[in-house]
Amino acid sequence: xxxxxxxxxxxxxxxxxxxxxxxxxxxxxxxxxxxxxxxxxxxxxxxxxxxxxxxxxxxxxxxxxxxxxxxxxxxxxxxxxxxxxxxxxxxxxxxxxxxxxxxxxxxxxxxxxxxxxxxxxxxxxxxxxxxxxxxxxxxxxxxxxxxxxxxxxxxxxxxxxxxxxxxxxxxxxxxxxxxxxxxxxxxxxxxxxxxxxxxxxxxxxxxxxxxxxxxxxxxxxxxxxxxxxxxxxxxxxxxxxxxxxxxxxxxxxxxxxxxxxxxxxxxxxxxxxxxxxxxxxxxxxxxxxxxxxxxxxxxxxxxxx
Amino acid sequence: xxxxxxxxxxxxxxxxxxxxxxxxxxxxxxxxxxxxxxxxxxxxxxxxxxxxxxxxxxxxxxxxxxxxxxxxxxxxxxxxxxxxxxxxxxxxxxxxxxxxxxxxxxxxxxxxxxxxxxxxxxxxxxxxxxxxxxxxxxxxxxxxxxxxxxxxxxxxxxxxxxxxxxxxxxxxxxxxxxxxxxxxxxxxxxxxxxxxxxxxxxxxxxxxxxxxxxxxxxxxxxxxxxxxxxxxxxxxxxxxxxxxxxxxxxxxxxx
Numbered sequence: 001x002x003x004x005x006x007x008x009x010x011x012x013x014x015x016x017x018x019x020x021x022x023x024x025x026x027x028x029x030x031x032x033x034x035x036x037x038x039x040x041x042x043x044x045x046x047x048x049x050x051x052x053x054x055x056x057x058x059x060x061x062x063x064x065x066x067x068x069x070x071x072x073x074x075x076x077x078x079x080x081x082x083x084x085x086x087x088x089x090x091x092x093x094x095x096x097x098x099x100x101x102x103x104x105x106x107x108x109x110x111x112x113x114x115x116x117x118x119x120x121x122x123x124x125x126x127x128x129x130x131x132x133x134x135x136x137x138x139x140x141x142x143x144x145x146x147x148x149x150x151x152x153x154x155x156x157x158x159x160x161x162x163x164x165x166x167x168x169x170x171x172x173x174x175x176x177x178x179x180x181x182x183x184x185x186x187x188x189x190x191x192x193x194x195x196x197x198x199x200x201x202x203x204x205x206x207x208x209x210x211x212x213x214x215x216x217x218x219x220x221x222x223x224x225x226x227x228x229x230x231x232x233x234x235x236x237x238x239x240x241x242x243x244x245x246x247x248x249x250x251x252x253x254x255x256x257x258x259x260x261x262x263x264x265x266x267x268x269x270x271x272x273x274x275x276x277x278x279x280x281x282x283x284x285x286x287x288x289x290x291x292x293x294x295x296x297x298x299x300x301x302x303x304x305x
Numbered sequence: 306x307x308x309x310x311x312x313x314x315x316x317x318x319x320x321x322x323x324x325x326x327x328x329x330x331x332x333x334x335x336x337x338x339x340x341x342x343x344x345x346x347x348x349x350x351x352x353x354x355x356x357x358x359x360x361x362x363x364x365x366x367x368x369x370x371x372x373x374x375x376x377x378x379x380x381x382x383x384x385x386x387x388x389x390x391x392x393x394x395x396x397x398x399x400x401x402x403x404x405x406x407x408x409x410x411x412x413x414x415x416x417x418x419x420x421x422x423x424x425x426x427x428x429x430x431x432x433x434x435x436x437x438x439x440x441x442x443x444x445x446x447x448x449x450x451x452x453x454x455x456x457x458x459x460x461x462x463x464x465x466x467x468x469x470x471x472x473x474x475x476x477x478x479x480x481x482x483x484x485x486x487x488x489x490x491x492x493x494x495x496x497x498x499x500x501x502x503x504x505x506x507x508x509x510x511x512x513x514x515x516x517x518x519x520x521x522x523x524x525x526x527x528x529x530x531x532x533x534x535x536x537x538x539x540x541x542x543x544x545x546x547x548x549x550x551x552x553x554x555x556x557x558x559x560x
Contacts, residue, residue, distance in 0.1 A: 024430055024437045024446075215423055221381065222486075223410035224438040 025215050029232055037236070040204035041244045044197045048248035048283055051193050052275050054186045056252065061182065063268045065175040072173045074142065074154065075107075077135040078163040088136055091161040095140060098157070100150045102143040112137055138163075145173045194286045197244075201237050201290030209233060209294060234291040241287025245279035332356040332392075333490065333521055334380065339389035341375055341545075349375035351545040352389070357523065359489070361552075362516045362537035365525040372545040373525035377492050380523065381413050382406035394489060411439060414483030414520075416493040420475050422467040428454065428478050429463045435486040453481045457511055473504035480511050484520070491515065493524040497531065509535045 023029065078091060088106075096104045109131035116130055140154065151170050158165050209216065219229050249272070256272045263270060334357040341350040350372045357363055365373045378384045380393055382401065391398040394412060396405050414435075422431050432453060433446040441449070454460045457477040459470075467475055476496060483491050493512065497505035505528060513535050516522045522537075532539060541549035 023426065024433060024443065025426075214421060215426075218421060218423070218434060219438055221383075221410060221415055222435045222438045223407040225407060228438065 025212070025219065025232065028235065034208075036204050036207055037240060040200055040240055041247065043200050044241060044244035044283065044286075045247040045251070047193045047197045047200075048245050048279055049251050051190050051282075052248055052252045052279060053255065054189055055275060055278075056256070056270050056272065058179075058183060058186050059270050059274070060263060060268045062179050063270075064266055065179055067267055069145065069173065069175060072142065072145065072169060074140040074151075074169050074173060075166040076138045076140065076154065076158050076163050077166070078138070078161065080136055083136060083162075087161060091157065091163055092138060094157045094161070095138060095154065098150070098153050100142055100144045100147040101154075102141045105139045105141075107137040107139050109134055135164075142173065146176055194282070197241070197283075198286045198290040198293065201240055201287050202293040203290075204240070205233050205237055205291050205294035208236070230291075230295040233295050234288055237287035237289075237291030237294075238284040239287070241283035241285065241290070242280055243283070244287075245281075245283025246276075248283070249276050249279045333359040333394055334523075335390070335392040337390035339376075339379070339391050340387050341372075341379060341384060342387040343384075349545050350379070350386075353542075353545075353547045355540065355547060355550065357521065357538075359521055360516070360519050362513065362522045362535075363524070364532060364537050364539045365523065365542065366527070366529065366539060367542035367548075369527075370544075371542040373542055374494055375545075376542070377494055377523065377525060380490075380492055381410055381415060411435075411486065412489050414486070414488040414491040416476075416479050416483045416491065416496045418495040418498040420479035420496075422475055422478055422482075424467050426466075427463070428459065428465050428467065428470070431467065431478060432482045432485050434482060439486060450481075450485060453485045454478075456484075457481045473500055473507065476500060476504070476508050477511065480508065484515055488520065490521040490523065493522065495525050495527065497526065497528050502530070505531060506534060 076091070076095065078088060092104050092106060095101060110127065112134045113127045113131040116134065117127065142150070144150070151165075151174065154170075155165050216229055252272050252275065256270060259270075334355070336353050336355040339350055339353040339355075340348070342348045353376070365376065367373055375384065379386055379391055379398060382398060386399050394409060396409055398406075401409070423434075429447070429450050432450045433441075433443075436446055436449060451460055451463060454463060457480055459474060459477055459481065462470065462474070462478075467478060470478065476499075479496070483493075491512070496512075497508055500508060509531055512522050512524065516537075524537075539549070539551040540547065
């Protein structure tokens with residue numbers, strides 16, 4: 001009966017009973033997990049999930065903007081009242097001379113009137129009368145809408161000729177600026193949340209450290225090296241962070257599925273797999289950071305023991 | 306002289322002989338005008354001069370606050386001397402770096418009055434701690450810990466938790482923990498303070514036996530009756546000063 005309780009080990013080596021699982025402190029041995037650790041995983045998981053949502057949204061927004069930004073045309077309007085043929089030609093020529101403009105097209109009044117009719121849902125207006133009232137319209141195709149002074153140059157040329165630029169279209173063409181700014185905000189939010197997570201993990205580990213203060217003190221009295229004392233807590237922080245990261249990633253899937261139909265209609269295909277490694281390693285990193293903060297305090301307070 | 310030594314050049318042999326002579330002649334602990342003043346301004350130890358050779362059994366006696374615990378803390382680097390000289394196992398404790406102190410602690414067993422066992426861990430885990438700190442693998446630890454526990458008569462309690470043991474057994478586990486790394490010196494701070502007379506005698510039997518095997522024992526105690534059954538060198542402190550030393554059989558204060 002007694003023999004069945006022992007693991008098989010190398011001959012000559014002492015056997016450890018099966019029901020006994022020695023938990024020796026220090027080094028690369030992970031301390032046991034408890035309620036505090038579970039709560040920390042849940043809180044950090046929620047924070048990492050929020051970061052995941054932010055970056056999935058960024059991914060979707062960037063795809064959405066990219067899908068129509070290349071097709072954007074900018075329209076410049078010249079009032080036909082008092083505009084002679086020479087002014088019109090000069091404006092077209094000056095617009096065409098801007099480097100980032102691929103082409104300039106004068107839209108025929110009939111085409112503009114037809115488009116207007118469609119836009120007004122076939123309002124049965126007189127096309128001839130409508131065409132006479134519409135401004136002279138130039139359609140600009142851009143080769144590089146991200147160029148810094150492009151829209152200022154267009155506005156300068158238009159103003160000099162007494163024309164107007166469609167600012168709504170300019171706003172849409174400059175959407176990449178919004179995305180870039182949103183990108184900064186996303187990084188900032190991620191950083192703040194990461195700091196909060198590090199503090200949460202640090203606080204949890206601090207409680208664990210206090211609970212094991214005797215053990216740490218004894219290990220130091222027995223000549224343990226600092227890395228030996230700190231390593232279990234750093235490992236614990238990393239495991240907490242990485243575990244929360246994986247849980248957060250799993251919790252992103254329901255959101256991806258729920259919004260899948262909506263995104264598909266906008267021809268957006270978000271890839272949640274891209275977030276797995278960043279959430280896993282990011283979580284482990286903030287966990288290690290929190291553990292370093294927690295153990296640094298203990299080292300300072302126990303110096304000289 | 307061994308053949309290896311004979312083939313050494315003359316200077317090498319001279320050096321070897323000098324080192325050997327020094328290691329024999331130097332006491333394990335050497336204190337010279339030792340002083341300890343805490344940051345609060347309290348002087349715990351003042352002008353103590355004392356030599357303790359390897360293998361002695363030294364009792365530190367004196368009233369509470371005499372400086373026994375402070376002196377013992379200095380021996381394992383828990384506090385650094387404020388002035389004077391303290392050499393422990395060849396290390397100058399005023400100048401020793403952290404690595405040196407750690408190394409010294411690995412060769413020193415420490416026993417406390419309240420034994421400071423880890424109650425959330427088994428007897429095995431408690432006793433294995435000093436060896437674990439030194440990097441021993443679990444498989445190697447078990448036979449060593451079992452052997453040490455057998456020595457203190459607790460071989461069958463390997464997987465028990467300390468709370469299941471009596472006070473005397475707990476102190477024996479603490480002794481086992483202190484001796485498991487086979488230290489050159491054991492420092493015991495009133496290890497019998499909380500024990501009845503019979504249990505205290507048994508604890509002291511183990512320490513005396515370890516001393517016979519060559520381990521230096523330095524033990525602070527108030528239980529003077531134990532000195533009759535377990536004789537040893539008695540060093541008496543009073544208000545941080547050394548006032549009596551049975552080794553020199555005369556008062557040895559430097560004031």
